[in-house]
Structure formats: structure tokens, C-alpha cells
Amino acid sequence: MQELLFDFISKYVALTEKEKAALVDLNIFKTVKKGTVLLAEGDRSSDGYFVLEGCLRSYYVLEGEEKTTAFYTEMEGLTPVCVLTKQPSEYFVSTSEDCILTVSDPSMEAEIFEKFPKFETLCRVLSEELLAKQQINFDDFKIATPEQRYLSLLEKRPDLMQRVPQHQLASFIGVKPQSLSRLRARIIKKSKS
Amino acid sequence: MQELLFDFISKYVALTEKEKAALVDLNIFKTVKKGTVLLAEGDRSSDGYFVLEGCLRSYYVLEGEEKTTAFYTEMEGLTPVCVLTKQPSEYFVSTSEDCILTVSDPSMEAEIFEKFPKFETLCRVLSEELLAKQQINFDDFKIATPEQRYLSLLEKRPDLMQRVPQHQLASFIGVKPQSLSRLRARIIKKSKS
DNA sequence: AAAAAACGTTCACTTAAGTTAAGAAAGTAG
DNA sequence: CTACTTTCTTAACTTAAGTGAACGTTTTTT
Structure with a gap:
């Protein structure tokens, strides 16, 4: 199952066996059942997710109504706003299907960045890509x-x-x-x- | 006028006089008159902007109508999507007021990152912040x-x-x-x- | 200073989304 | 398999946004 992750990463940078092993050692792979709430409103989590299989959904609950703001499927990553702001989360994240995910937090990232700077480059590139995607999505939403x-x-x-x-x-x-x-x-x- | 930039940066990292001088040497400060089109649809630009004074606006032109998607004012930065995708731009960026801006492109960034890694950290932090802000903006727009x-x-x-x-x-x-x-x-x- | 263009508001009319409610269909649990 | 719950669709009515047009105001141009 970690092959899915390695295949994805290989599109950006080549990994040595050592680097792959380091990733596996972090023990970031989790399987989660459909309907599990990974992050609830008010939580102070620092976990980010990457979807290897399945589907995540983020949503607000306003006056008892769910407002879905995003879906994350295969090979998409999600760092909740609350991880970056270090404030209680304003929204929920749950699994819409049975999922295989990687779960990581900033301290784990710092650890592996230090050992293998290559991963820092990878993350920077990915987050730039993400920013552009988000901007396009937002623009499309506004225009249509x-x-x-x-x-x-x-x-x-x-x-x-x-x-x-x-x-x-x-x-x-x-x-x-x-x-x-x-x-x-x-x-x-x-x-x- | 570069004081504005240094004051802003100092909220994130402390700069030495050498570092300040290196920034100034890049010659990134520009004043631009109201109504100037910095980026037009179809352009292949690699310039990013940071607003020291004034206001930028980004907009699409669809069927002759302008669709404004964002405003950027004091101490806000803008990296057009086309800079990241290296494709012709789908939208315009123009000055809504007389502006004082910094203008930079990836090669200049690479140059200064190499000399002063501190700037790379700064940019990473800023772009993370930006991502969170954008996500919140998008969510707010959808919900309201x-x-x-x-x-x-x-x-x-x-x-x-x-x-x-x-x-x-x-x-x-x-x-x-x-x-x-x-x-x-x-x-x-x-x-x- | 006069003319032209761009901008903001208002109105009447059209179109589409919100709301409330009812019932059919699908999925889940006992 | 049946009962229950959730989900989806349809309908009638209400509310708000789109459209086209008119008109006064402001800004820009010449």
C-alpha cells in the first residue's frame, strides 16, 4: 500500500531505498473506516492527511446544517487550517469512504526534513501546486x-x-x-x- | 520606502544590514501609476508582486465583462497562477491606485535563497499563511x-x-x-x- | 468649459434559488 | 424480511438575483 505513496512521490523526486525506509519508519500509514470523524469543530489537532485510497470531506456545521466545502480523493493532501493557525478548528473532517491515509504532524515533518532535505523541497513544490489549484478553484467558483x-x-x-x-x-x-x-x-x- | 518592507519582514525574521542591502541590490522596488495593466490574459509572465502601498486587482474578462476575483492591498503578496503553471495567464492584474510594489521572479528568488537561506524560510512561512487565508476566504464565500x-x-x-x-x-x-x-x-x- | 464616457441607482420584468412539505426510493439495522 | 432512517425528487410558494432600460451624477477627455 505504501507503493501508492512512492509512485506518487516519484513523479516529483527520485527516492532511494533508505529514504523510502525512513518514510515507512515514521509509521504514518493508517486505515480508517467510512464515517470516521478525523477532526471535529473545536479540536486542536496538528495532523495533516494524504489520501492514498478513499475520500475525505471537510464541512462546517452551521445552525444544524452541514456545509461541505471540499472533498479530497486519491493522491490529494489536506492540512487543516487549524494546524497552521494553532487555533481550535472551525470545521469537521470525516471519511466519506473506507480510507487508506497517511497521517503526519509538523514535528514529524521537521524530523524527516532534517534527515532528508529532499522532502522539504518536495513539500514546498506540492504546496505551491496546491496554492495554484486552490486559486483556480476559487476563481472558477466565483465566476460560474x-x-x-x-x-x-x-x-x-x-x-x-x-x-x-x-x-x-x-x-x-x-x-x-x-x-x-x-x-x-x-x-x-x-x-x- | 523600503522601510515598509523591512518593517513587514521583521515581524517574521530579523534582518542584518547585509541582508537588507542584498534585498535592495535586487532592485525590486517599482512605483506604478493607477490603471496600469501588470499582467494581461495570454501573457507568459513570471513576475510576482508584493504591495507596499496602493491596491492591485485581479480579474477575468468573460464575454466582455470583467469578473473581479481579488484585491491586494498593503503588505499583501500575489503570485499569479501563470507563474506557477508556466502557462499563458487566464486573467488580468492591474493597479487600482498608484502603487509602490516589489516585483520579483523565481530566478531572483533562487539567487537570494542561496545567499541567505533565511529568506527561503520566510517565503515558506508566508506561503503557508497565505494558503490558510485563502482556504478561509473560500470557505466564507461558499457559506455566505x-x-x-x-x-x-x-x-x-x-x-x-x-x-x-x-x-x-x-x-x-x-x-x-x-x-x-x-x-x-x-x-x-x-x-x- | 463643454462633450463624452463611465458609474451608480432605480424600476419593471424574468429567471433561478430558498423554503416548506409530502411522498418515493434506497440503504441500514434489527 | 420488515421497520426505520436517510436520501432524493417533486411541487407550490416566497425571496432574491439577472436583465434591459432609463436617468442623474461623477469623472475623464478634449
Whole structure:
């Protein structure tokens, strides 16, 4: 299962056997069952996650309603805001499916950065990539209507449509579940005429 | 004017006179007049900006309409997506006011990182901070209605209301200028009753 | 200073999302 | 397998944003 991680990393930097062993020694691989809450509102966690298999979801609970803000699937990483701000978390993170994850915290990172500076470069590159992706996502969200957001989700992440309940997708798209149903009906009607 | 930059940096790391001199030698300080387009759609630029004074705006032009996605004011930095992806830019960046900026590109950064590793740490910390801020901004945008977004903008960035034309604010909030007018009228009406 | 352009507000009308409620369908647990 | 719960869809009604147009104001240009 750690092969998944090594394959991913190899796209960025080559790893020696020693480096691979060091990673394994950190004991960061975890399997987690569907529905597990990894981070709850108010928690002071310092754990970051990387998804090897499965799907994570982050969401706020406002007036009893879940507002889904992001999904993280294979080969995507998530460092909760509270890890960076060192404040209690304002949102939840839970597993939408059975998952294989890596779990790490800043102290573990510091440790391995010192032994193998190569990992620091890797993390910097990844976080730059992430920043650009996030900016594009945000821009796309702002520019598009809910209907356009739904259509581009269909195009860019068709897998999500299958794996995630509609009402979670709805709030991810920025509408109520009823509106998503209606919006889909509208699209189907259009495509027929 | 470079004092502004040194004061800002000193919140994160202490700089020696040598380090300050090295920064100044890079010749990164520029003054730019209001209305200058720093980056246009299609450009392949590798320049990043840091605002010492003034205000930058990034926006898409879609079907002849400007869609403002962000404002950058004093002590805020901007690395356009195209710098990271090395693709032609999909959006514009222009000055909303007369500005004092620093302008730098990756090769200059590499040069100074090598001489003074301290700057690399600084940039890593800043970009982590930025990532967290962006995530929070995105989440807030998703969670709120246009009216709530307007009110929280009033609260969090009251300066923008003064310095930026309404129609730019409107698309930043995610509505048409007419809707922003209406929305403001609605709020005033409410507060009276 | 006059003319032109850009900006902000208001209005009437259209379109789409929020809300409330009901019922069908699917998934889960006993 | 049945009962229960959650999820999805549909519908009628309400609320707010989009659209097109008019009009006064401000800013820019010449």
C-alpha cells in the first residue's frame, strides 16, 4: 500500500531505498473506516492527511446544517487550517469512504526534513501546486453559476458524482439539495429539446 | 520606502544590514501609476508582486465583462497562477491606485535563497499563511449569501469600500452592480425598521 | 468649459434559488 | 424480511438575483 505513496512521490523526486525506509519508519500509514470523524469543530489537532485510497470531506456545521466545502480523493493532501493557525478548528473532517491515509504532524515533518532535505523541497513544490489549484478553484467558483459549477464538476470530477451523496455535492456546489435536484432536471429537459 | 518592507519582514525574521542591502541590490522596488495593466490574459509572465502601498486587482474578462476575483492591498503578496503553471495567464492584474510594489521572479528568488537561506524560510512561512487565508476566504464565500458577504466585507475590509469602484466590488462579492445597489438599499431599509 | 464616457441607482420584468412539505426510493439495522 | 432512517425528487410558494432600460451624477477627455 505504501507503493501508492512512492509512485506518487516519484513523479516529483527520485527516492532511494533508505529514504523510502525512513518514510515507512515514521509509521504514518493508517486505515480508517467510512464515517470516521478525523477532526471535529473545536479540536486542536496538528495532523495533516494524504489520501492514498478513499475520500475525505471537510464541512462546517452551521445552525444544524452541514456545509461541505471540499472533498479530497486519491493522491490529494489536506492540512487543516487549524494546524497552521494553532487555533481550535472551525470545521469537521470525516471519511466519506473506507480510507487508506497517511497521517503526519509538523514535528514529524521537521524530523524527516532534517534527515532528508529532499522532502522539504518536495513539500514546498506540492504546496505551491496546491496554492495554484486552490486559486483556480476559487476563481472558477466565483465566476460560474450553480448550474455551470455542476456541469464542470461532472466534467472534471465525474468520480465524485458516484461516490458522494447528492446533498453533500449540493452544498459543495453552493445550493440546497432541492435546488440541485431541480437544476439537474432542468439540464435533462434542455438536452432533450 | 523600503522601510515598509523591512518593517513587514521583521515581524517574521530579523534582518542584518547585509541582508537588507542584498534585498535592495535586487532592485525590486517599482512605483506604478493607477490603471496600469501588470499582467494581461495570454501573457507568459513570471513576475510576482508584493504591495507596499496602493491596491492591485485581479480579474477575468468573460464575454466582455470583467469578473473581479481579488484585491491586494498593503503588505499583501500575489503570485499569479501563470507563474506557477508556466502557462499563458487566464486573467488580468492591474493597479487600482498608484502603487509602490516589489516585483520579483523565481530566478531572483533562487539567487537570494542561496545567499541567505533565511529568506527561503520566510517565503515558506508566508506561503503557508497565505494558503490558510485563502482556504478561509473560500470557505466564507461558499457559506455566505451575497448580502452576508457584503456585510462581512464592510466589517473585515472597510477600506476597500472607499478605494474601489462599486461595480468591481459587486463582482468580487459575486453579483451584478445593480444587485449590489439593491442589496445595499435593502440593508439600509432593514436597519431603519 | 463643454462633450463624452463611465458609474451608480432605480424600476419593471424574468429567471433561478430558498423554503416548506409530502411522498418515493434506497440503504441500514434489527 | 420488515421497520426505520436517510436520501432524493417533486411541487407550490416566497425571496432574491439577472436583465434591459432609463436617468442623474461623477469623472475623464478634449
